[in-house]
Amino acid sequence: MKNLLIISLILVGALVGYIIFTTFTFSSKQIQPDPAEKILIPNSAIENFSRALSIPTISHEDPANFDPSAFYEFARFLKEAYPLSSSQLEITYINEFSIIYKWEGSDNSLPPIILMGHIDVVPVEDPTQWTEPPFSGNIRDGKIWGRGAIDDKISVIGNMEAVEILLQEEYKPNRTVYLCFGHDEEIGGEKGASAIVDHLKNRGVNAAFVLDEGFAITQGMVPGITKDVALIGTAEKGFVTLELSVSIEGGHSSMPAHETSIDVMAKAVTKLKDNPFPYLISQPVQDFMAYAGPEMNSFTSRMAFANPSIFRPLIISTLSKEPSGNALIRTTTSPTIFRAGIKDNIIPIQAKATVNFRTLPGTTMQDVKDRVLTLIDDDRIVIKEGTFNSEAPGSSQVETFGYETLHQSIKEIFPQVIVAPNLVLGATDSRHYYPISDQIYRFVPFYLNKDNISTFHGTDEHLAISDLENAIRFYRQLILNATSK
Ligand SMILES: [Zn+2]
Incomplete structure (x- = not known):
């Protein structure tokens, strides 16, 4: 028991030492050339x-x-x-x-x-x-x-x-x-x-x-x-729009069927929103951490960026809080158009939703489509690709x-x-x-x-x-x- 405690203390000590060492040797990548002569602009x-x-x-x-x-x-x-x-x-x-x-x-x-x-x-x-x-x-x-x-x-x-x-x-x-x-x-x-x-x-x-x-x-x-x-x-995200549609027999709203086109589409979109893409630290974000990290004001931030593999959970949770930070580490999911129905007492036959994804470098259009199909898991929904799609x-x-x-x-x-x-x-x-x-x-x-x-x-x-x-x-x-x- 005592030996185990000693070994644990040595390991913790070594880890702390390693973190402190990497933080102090996390050196600036900034160059400092002489400022250029300020030429007169006409x-x-x-x-x-x-x-x-x-x-x-x-x-x-x-x-x-x-x-x-x-x-x-x-x-x-x-x-x-x-x-x-x-x-x-x-x-x-x-x-x-x-x-x-x-x-x-x-x-x-x-x-x-x-x-x-x-x-x-x-x-x-x-x-x-x-x-x-x-x-x-x-x-x-x-x-x-x-x-x-x-x-x-x-x-x-x-x-x-x-x-x-x-x-x-x-x-x-x-x-x-x-x-x-x-x-x-x-x-x-x-x-x-x-x-x-x-x-x-x-x-x-x-x-x-x-x-x-x-x-x-x-x-x-x-x-x-x-x-x-x-x-x-040094990179940019890709653009993938998928148009989802479903057609189910409509009818009078006084006798609704168990499941209508609006119900099916609402469930599908909810599944997509409830299951965001997993996080991924892509190459440009790794490069950002290497260049911006040593310039951070606080020791804690420098320490986290100097040891991204150790502090990954902290970095991910901090970035995930803000929409702009979250977008850096995930392929994002945004339902942007939702259409169904024309009158308050008619159950519509068709419901449509447009969902826009911004893909991280390394995530392809096919990856997005495969994931959407798996998550929705409903073959009544037809999926069509948008016209402006482009890979990251x-x-x-x-x-x-x-x-x-x-x-x-x-x-x-x-x-x-x-x-x-x-x-x-x-x-x-x-x-x-x-x-x-x-x-x-x-x-x-x-x-x-x-x-x-x-x-x-x-x-x-x-x-x-x-x-x-x-x-x-x-x-x-x-x-x-x-x-x-
Ligand atoms: Zn522009």
């Missing part, structure tokens, strides 16, 4: 951004509402506003409205880089709710207001301004730089990003890395870290030319921020680019916090002038870093 950049926001390049769910004139105007505007890029770079239009700018490098043996953005924006639900009209591009209180300010005209204009400045400076890149701007990201990117990739693939392009939207410099949004955290998306793409690595160049460029322009990889919860156009690159990253250099996060696809979307200026500095620095070594 006033024309602000005017150009304002003008870009004033052109209503809206992607509508119903293609009948598409207005080509706004997209023609946008392409014309880019040509006028950026004369050097328009005359010195090769411009290709894809399906009329998506645009590729090719800036030829001096060394063809080097793989090119691709900087992405999308021209289109989502519609505005109620313009009267906006402080400034949504397509005004008005400038007030040091901010530029309008739909598309942060999603995603900042990427388009930020890159165009950066390239125009570099051309003025007579800079010559060694590797080729592509700027690729899709025109239908908000409705799936089939005619834009997907067609751009087909075009580039046919020309044998294989990019060193691709940069798209997805994350930003978050403020007060990473629990446990006071400093601002620039998150780089694989994760990009962090010890790569692309990630390291991004990390360095962010630190040179924003010296105070922490840089960490993470998993993007939504879908971006970059998922179409896997055939031509395996280093795909998602980051836009502006500050994202609780005040502006709701303006994404929402009301009063805007961008601080200082954010626009820093974005231009960032893209210029990124191009310099990526095309000079």
Whole structure:
């Protein structure tokens, strides 16, 4: 008995020692390059951004509402506003409205880089709710207001301004730089990003890395870290919609059958919600813990992230509490449409439910379907796949030319921020680019916090002038870093 106690104490002591050792040797992965010189941004950049926001390049769910004139105007505007890029770079239009700018490098043996953005924006639900009209591009209180300010005209204009400045400076890149701007990201990117990739693939392009939207410099949004955290998306979740329907004889509501179509569908949806997907710490979330962990304020958090296998239950329960944390570690289940019935005294024949799943990297559409079939276990329910389904793409690595160049460029322009990889919860156009690159990253250099996060696809979307200026500095620095070594 005594021996057992001694052995137990030794084991506990060894474990405590191990945890303390790993916590203290859990070293920072942040690099600290010298800050870049803060170049002067011309006033024309602000005017150009304002003008870009004033052109209503809206992607509508119903293609009948598409207005080509706004997209023609946008392409014309880019040509006028950026004369050097328009005359010195090769411009290709894809399906009329998506645009590729090719800036030829001096060394063809080097793989090119691709900087992405999308021209289109989502519609505005109620313009009267906006402080400034949504397509005004008005400038007030040091901010530029309008739909598309942060999603995603900042990427388009930020890159165009950066390239125009570099051309003025007579800079010559060694590797080729592509700027690729899709025109239908908000409705799936089939005619834009997907067609751009087909075009580039046919020309044998294989990019060193691709940069798209997805994350930003978050403020007060990473629990446990006071400093601002620039998150780089190294992967994104997949999108799987399943449409469930059941048809059972209806009738008069005064004599209901034991089980109606509504009962069957309600039970099916309840089973799906009551049985969430099991948790999974995917590669991008493991990478996030390795990069953000050493920067955590508290010793306890650093200890947990330094020993993720020991503290797994704690990490999982903490993340599961918040919807955003839960979505990082699970394929999520969201019933989004529920339809049955037309009159209060008729039992409907048919009931339908639409359920949207966001899959983790490694979980396939087939996995989702198999799980749904097993859980529902009712062959009266017919399951149909949604039209926009896409698999979760694989994760990009962090010890790569692309990630390291991004990390360095962010630190040179924003010296105070922490840089960490993470998993993007939504879908971006970059998922179409896997055939031509395996280093795909998602980051836009502006500050994202609780005040502006709701303006994404929402009301009063805007961008601080200082954010626009820093974005231009960032893209210029990124191009310099990526095309000079
Ligand atoms: Zn977007």
